[in-house]
Amino acid sequence: MNKKEQRDHWLARPATVKRIWRVFVALLALTVLAQLAVSIKGYFGLDGWLGFGAAFGFLSCLVMVLFAKGLGYLLKRREDYYGGKEEPADDV
Amino acid sequence: MMFEPIPPALALLLGGALIGILRGHARSAIVLLAPLATLWLVWQVPDGVALDIKFLDYRIEPLEGSPVRRLFATAFALMALVGGLFAYRQAKWHELAAAHIYAAGAIGVCFAGDLITLFIFWELMALFSTVVVWCGGGPAARAAGIRYVIMHLLGGVILKVGIEGIAVHTGSIDVQPMLASNFDAAMILIGILINAAAPPVSAWLSDSYPESSPTGSVFLSAFTTKTAVLALILLFPGEPLLIGIGLFMVMYGIIYALLENNIRRILAFSIVNQVGFMVCAVGIGTEMAINGAAAHAFAHIIYKALLFMSAGVVVYRTGLNRCSDVGGLFRTMPLTAICGIVGALAISGFPLTSGFTTKTLISQAAANEAMVLVYFLLAAASAGVFLHAGIKFPWFVFFQRDSGLRPKDAPWNMAAAMLVFAFLCVLLGVAPELLYRFLPYPVDYEAYAPDKVLFYLQLLLFSGLAFFLFLPLMRRTRTISLDADWLWRVLLSGVARGAYGALGWIGARLAKALMRIGNRLRAVAARHMSTSPDGRRSGVFARAWPIGTTALWIAILLTSYVFVYYL
Structure with missing residues (x-):
């Protein structure tokens, strides 16, 4: 198993993934902290708060994912719902 | 400009035709050269109306330039060029030809100075984009293409209703800003919004594009919806x-x-x-x-x-x-x-x-x-x-x-x-x-x-x-x-099937009833007009009557006629 991991692409190795996560979290912190140096004026007052963009982005995504999830229970159907199979055409 | 400016869409129309005629390297060259020529022509179009033709009582302006029109036409020509490069070795020739004419439609709409020109190029796009969808091959693409073309032809009809109304009520078919405050303008807006994949008909897009070929979806992604955006910019x-x-x-x-x-x-x-x-x-x-x-x-x-x-x-x-x-x-x-x-x-x-x-x-x-x-x-x-x-x-x-x-x-x-x-x-x-x-x-x-x-x-x-x-x-x-298309793909077709079934049932009952009436009439006829198989009993009309009786009946008939005549 370990050998197989070694042979895999460096980008797919767990060690690399861990490192990417660290860099990513550092970046996230940096973009919020940078607001102390570069003040965001904003258009409507509240969008100038510290970390507003971060919180707004995160929360809107959460809402959209949950909404989609909920709607999925209502709208999702098997692929052959309309009769035809979703298989790709053979002669592409 | 020393010469009459040439409508840029013509280059791609010609390109589409030549792709069908030529073979091999010449065809590949046309796939790339026609969009290049179009790109050049787009930038030769001056501001304002550059061409006008009298058709019936209308002033047709197939070529009207402005910065936003040239901008969209540039994007479309660029798309035809790079899309052609992407596709020309893998796509079927008829997909390439259709894509060229489809792009020509989009560019024609860009420079349409009047609503009639706009409509003609609009329909050109609808027809040839359908061919591109069909080039996906297989039954799924065929069915999706039919649903696609129904939606676009319907949109075209609604657009046409609006255009006719505008022409009759205002007397001007110029492409100019309007508000959807009357029926005619509202029809035009709806016709355009159908092409923009607005609700409730957004599903035509996600239904058809993924069924096209890997190269076809590249072309499809560019023209129809963005032409609608330009039309909205120009009209609404x-x-x-x-x-x-x-x-x-x-x-x-x-x-x-x-x-x-x-x-x-x-x-x-x-x-x-x-x-x-x-x-x-x-x-x-x-x-x-x-x-x-x-x-x-x-x-x-x-x-x-x-x-x-x-x-x-x-x-x-x-x-x-x-x-x-x-x-x-x-x-x-x-x-x-x-x-x-x-x-x-x-x-x-x-x-x-x-x-x-x-x-x-x-x-x-x-x-x-x-x-x-x-x-x-x-x-x-x-x-x-x-x-x-x-x-x-x-x-x-x-x-x-x-x-x-x-x-x-x-x-x-x-x-x-x-x-x-x-x-x-x-x-x-x-x-x-x-x-x-x-x-x-x-x-x-x-x-x-x-x-x-x-x-x-x-x-x-x-x-x-x-x-x-x-x-x-x-x-x-x-x-x-x-999606909303469930309403017509399932509900409406269910209703249609139900109605068909109900009509069939009514039809069957009717046929049965008719059959029964027919049988009864036949029985009556048989009783009066035929002779029973053993020859013993014959109906009134099947008996052999003596000549004398017949003569008597004729005499009665004539007498009553004369009688009625004198009354």
Whole structure:
């Protein structure tokens, strides 16, 4: 198993993934902290708060994912719902 | 200009015809030369009406130039050129020919000075885009193409009703700004919005595009919806209805893309999402907003085509259409993956890409008009775009898990086309003035104000965090999602089948009743007119009457006649 991991692409190795996560979290912190140096004026007052963009982005995504999830229970159907199979055409 | 300007659409029409006639290298040359010639002709079109013809009682203006018309036509010609490069070695010749005529339709609409010209090119687009859908091959593409063409011909009829009304009631068929305050204008608006994939008919787009060939979807992604955006800019700038419609499209695209498993259908939903931004901008209608809509359309055509190219190469190489079937393809398709990521970053409006320098114009326009709700919904949508297209597409296709697939990377022409568009995505992001110069109104806007960049970085990067944290909520399932087209694909066809069944039942009962009446009549007739098999009894009319009786009856008849005559 370990050998197989070694042979895999460096980008797919767990060690690399861990490192990417660290860099990513550092970046996230940096973009919020940078607001102390570069003040965001904003258009409507509240969008100038510290970390507003971060919180707004995160929360809107959460809402959209949950909404989609909920709607999925209502709208999702098997692929052959309309009769035809979703298989790709053979002669592409 | 010394010569009469030539309508640029003619070059592509000719190109489409020549592709059918020529073979081999000559055909390949035409695939690339016709769009080049078109591009050159587009820039020869002067401002104002350049051609007018008298037809019946109408003044037809097939060629009218203006900055925004040239901008869209440039994007379309560029698309035909680079799309041609992407497709010419892999696509069937009739797909290439149809794509050229389809593009000619789009460019014809760009320069249409009157509604009749606009309508003719509009229908040209509808017909030949259907051929492109059909080139996907197989029964699924055939059925999707039929649904597609029904929707577009219906839209065309509604548009035509509006145009006729305008012609009769105002006497002018000029393409000029109007408001949807009367029936005629409302019909035109609906006709255009159908092509923009607005609700409730958005489903035609996500239904048909993924069924086309890997090269066909690249062409389809560019022309129809963006021509509709241009038509809205020319005919309905500042129509307040469009703001709400646009915002709905933006959210619809995100939610449905999040639910979707088919690679190209994710991108199709994100077209609706992106066109929503533009429709909303046209609704805002200020100079800044119209600039935003035009710039965003230009940038969008390029990065969306790039995304469809990247997805197209994956489908072409693997023959697989679902996210749940692929994954980990970056190992052997690094170039396709990188180009896909560039397109994904651009569509998300990441700083240094064309999406950032154009989409923020629209947000700025909303902010300038103090439209708080619109501004924040657009900001939330920007986060959502990163979620559903920016990360979801590259993640599930190129990373995710190792599917074990090791397909080859893109063929050289497909790679070259992707590189050209990836380069343009970055170029317009780094040097937005290149595009701003050609916008309809003067641009007074600084894209890279540090606080704006910081705001969008926060917004996008934290959306990225949300994606990876909530990944378990987004597990791919082999499903489709119901859309408004369920109403006619299932409900209406169910009603039709029910009505057919009911009519059949009534028909059967009627036939039975008729049969019974017939039988009874026959029995009566048989009783009176025939002789029983044993010859004993005969009906009144079947008996042999003596001559005398007959003569008597004739005498009675004649007498009563004479009698009646004298009365």
